[in-house]
Amino acid sequence: MNSLISSLGFGIVTASILLPAAVGFTLQFSATGVLNIAFGAQMTFAAYIAFICTQAGLNIWLALLLAGVFGAVFSALLNRFLLTPFARRGTTFFGMVVVTIALALLIEYLVEIIWGTMSVNYKMTGTGVVHLGAMSFTHSQLVVMAIGLVIAVATHSLLKYTRIGKAIRAVASNTELARSSGIPAQRITDTAWLISGLMGGVAGVMLGISLSSVSYTMGDTFLIEIIAAAVLGGVGQVYGAMLGALAIGVLLEESAIVLGGAYAPISAFAVLILVLLVRPTGIMAGAAEAKGIA
Amino acid sequence: MAYYVLTLAVYVVVGIIACWGLNLQFGDTGVLNFAYILFVAAGAYTASILSLGHPNASSYQHYFWGAHLPWPIPWLAAAVVGGLLGLLVGLLVLRRLRGDYQAMVLLVVSIMGSYIVSADPGFLNGGVGLALIPQPFKGVLHLSQVGYEVFYLALAVLAAVAVFEVVRRINASPLGRVLRAVRENEAAAAAVGHNVAAVKLLVMVIGGAIAALAGAIEVQFIAAWAPAGWDYTETFGLFAAVIVGGRGNLGGVALGALLVQGLFLEGTVLLPNIGNPALIGAIQWMSLGALILIFLYFRPQGVLPERRRTYSSDITTGRNRLASPLAALTNRSARG
Numbered sequence: 001m002n003s004l005i006s007s008l009g010f011g012i013v014t015a016s017i018l019l020p021a022a023v024g025f026t027l028q029f030s031a032t033g034v035l036n037i038a039f040g041a042q043m044t045f046a047a048y049i050a051f052i053c054t055q056a057g058l059n060i061w062l063a064l065l066l067a068g069v070f071g072a073v074f075s076a077l078l079n080r081f082l083l084t085p086f087a088r089r090g091t092t093f094f095g096m097v098v099v100t101i102a103l104a105l106l107i108e109y110l111v112e113i114i115w116g117t118m119s120v121n122y123k124m125t126g127t128g129v130v131h132l133g134a135m136s137f138t139h140s141q142l143v144v145m146a147i148g149l150v151i152a153v154a155t156h157s158l159l160k161y162t163r164i165g166k167a168i169r170a171v172a173s174n175t176e177l178a179r180s181s182g183i184p185a186q187r188i189t190d191t192a193w194l195i196s197g198l199m200g201g202v203a204g205v206m207l208g209i210s211l212s213s214v215s216y217t218m219g220d221t222f223l224i225e226i227i228a229a230a231v232l233g234g235v236g237q238v239y240g241a242m243l244g245a246l247a248i249g250v251l252l253e254e255s256a257i258v259l260g261g262a263y264a265p266i267s268a269f270a271v272l273i274l275v276l277l278v279r280p281t282g283i284m285a286g287a288a289e290a291k292g293i294a
Numbered sequence: 295m296a297y298y299v300l301t302l303a304v305y306v307v308v309g310i311i312a313c314w315g316l317n318l319q320f321g322d323t324g325v326l327n328f329a330y331i332l333f334v335a336a337g338a339y340t341a342s343i344l345s346l347g348h349p350n351a352s353s354y355q356h357y358f359w360g361a362h363l364p365w366p367i368p369w370l371a372a373a374v375v376g377g378l379l380g381l382l383v384g385l386l387v388l389r390r391l392r393g394d395y396q397a398m399v400l401l402v403v404s405i406m407g408s409y410i411v412s413a414d415p416g417f418l419n420g421g422v423g424l425a426l427i428p429q430p431f432k433g434v435l436h437l438s439q440v441g442y443e444v445f446y447l448a449l450a451v452l453a454a455v456a457v458f459e460v461v462r463r464i465n466a467s468p469l470g471r472v473l474r475a476v477r478e479n480e481a482a483a484a485a486v487g488h489n490v491a492a493v494k495l496l497v498m499v500i501g502g503a504i505a506a507l508a509g510a511i512e513v514q515f516i517a518a519w520a521p522a523g524w525d526y527t528e529t530f531g532l533f534a535a536v537i538v539g540g541r542g543n544l545g546g547v548a549l550g551a552l553l554v555q556g557l558f559l560e561g562t563v564l565l566p567n568i569g570n571p572a573l574i575g576a577i578q579w580m581s582l583g584a585l586i587l588i589f590l591y592f593r594p595q596g597v598l599p600e601r602r603r604t605y606s607s608d609i610t611t612g613r614n615r616l617a618s619p620l621a622a623l624t625n626r627s628a629r630g
Contacts (some may be wrong), residue, residue, distance in 0.1 A: 035398065065615075085591070089591065093394065094320075094324065094393075094397070101530050101533070102582075102583040102584070102587045102590075103583065104583070109577070110580060111578050113580075165310075227401065227539040228402060231398050231399065262409070262412070263413050266406055266410055266413060269403075269405070270404065270406070273399065273402070276390075276391060
């Protein structure tokens with residue numbers, strides 16, 4: 001029982017990393033209709049940018065911020081100069097998926113060429129441990145959890161209360177209608193990609209901190225968990241992605257205790273597929289439609 | 295050198311077979327099967343355990359069951375298993391999920407497959423994989439190494455001709471027309487009475503069988519098979535071949551497989567060594583990514599585009615060349 005509770009702690013940490021990643025992934029989908037397979041590779045790239053920053057002597061949390069900014073700019077540039085031209089040429093949904101696959105290959109192996117196949121780790125000052133009942137967290141894990149929480153609240157406030165957030169939701173639910181009501185759709189999708197890139201970049205560094213190593217396949221491996229969280233929540237549903245991240249994160253860690261580490265991902269994905277058979281559009285589909293939140 | 299060229303030729307033939315199966319799903323029907331390599335792997339494992347013989351407790355490799363069956367039973371059984379897996383995955387994924395969910399869940403299924411095999415060392419020897427898989431007639435023929443390669447290439451080509459006949463006949467038949475209708479406009483195809491889910495399930499089964507056959511041919515040639523060899527990124531290599539060659543065109547797809555599988559992924563071994571092998575691998579995969587992007591942007595139809603199909607008028611008369619009302623409908627909706 002104790003081990004179940006302590007692994008719940010790990011689950012919450014994993015969920016805190018999964019949350020910005022899944023929200024970013026799903027935001028890209030809802031704003032532009034692009035399933036971005038390169039999302040994991042972008043995370044990895046940002047994680048290495050943070051590595052450069054720590055090598056240069058910067059504090060890890062400052063490096064996280066800079067990597068987030070890098071991720072945001074990189075993502076917005078990708079949308080503007082790569083994906084939008086393809087979309088203008090009338091590339092279909094499936095065509096766009098293949099475009100992002102190609103992009104993922106380009107980024108992942110570029111990272112491999114620059115930084116090699118050996119994993120690296122962030123220089124971090126010694127962190128203490130905090131005990132909360134049966135759960136124990138290192139200081140950096142606490143910060144990771146705090147960042148996850150802040151991002152959840154910030155995303156909610158952004159989408160709900162700001163003009164730009166409302167515009168993103170309008171573009172997501174009907175691009176043509178949004179455009180004819182005077183919303184600059186291209187600028188809004190650029191912004192959506194900027195925000196999701198920021199989240200991806202931050203999540204990449206958080207993952208690197210949590211795993212205490214950064215490797216060129218890191219994001220690619222994590223992508224499957226992101227996809228699972230996003231699909232579980234209903235693709236394009238931001239709140240669904242948050243719930244999905246929590247569910248997948250906790251499931252992964254709990255099943256690692258119950259079934260053994262090797263079977264953890266299998267059981268988490270089996271749950272995903274079972275849920276989809278019962279609710280083919282994800283757990284949040286109905287609720288989100290009712291509230292008009294895309 | 296002859297040995298090397300022959301080895302490459304077998305790989306290319308395997309790649310062509312696999313790409314024809316993928317083309318049936320992706321090129322003809324528009325099903326984005328991101329788990330395609332899983333079917334290749336299923337075929338490879340089936341052919342392996344059906345030729346390795348009963349598992350030996352003292353052996354260094356463990357698998358749940360085995361038999362020593364003569365060629366062509368391992369290949370045929372592989373195709374059957376691939377088809378059944380296609381049915382299972384298709385029933386799971388295709389019936390209720392939307393197109394975008396299908397693609398993602400298939401990707402997850404592919405990764406789950408490799409996790410399952412890696413997690414249980416007693417099932418198919420885990421992450422280490424199976425090795426020393428017997429080659430058909432190797433012990434009977436007493437051929438030289440090159441001689442046996444020629445023989446195996448002939449077997450592979452035989453299988454490729456059979457697969458070609460199957461996919462060509464499907465393409466030319468009314469079923470082929472239905473597949474293309476589903477690809478062009480699902481709603482229109484459903485509106486004229488075609489069961490879109492059943493059609494997709496059918497191509498999952500046939501494509502899965504073809505993929506598994508390709509896996510069986512590959513595994514009995516290289517005699518080893520492990521999860522690292524069927525990573526989900528391998529699926530994208532096959533997609534690249536289909537896109538570059540020309541989806542929907544069997545000759546084009548074969549050309550794409552030759553270009554991408556042969557020259558691109560294997561052929562660089564012939565190039566002078568320019569650094570560490572990991573760097574060459576990375577450059578290959580990056581070039582593959584760039585190639586996909588360039589083709590999708592400048593020539594999305596591929597080197598050899600799909601043939602424009604026109605049908606003689608046997609239903610309508612006059613200027614309408616489209617015989618089937620379905621084709622007329624999809625054509626109209628595509629324009630409108």
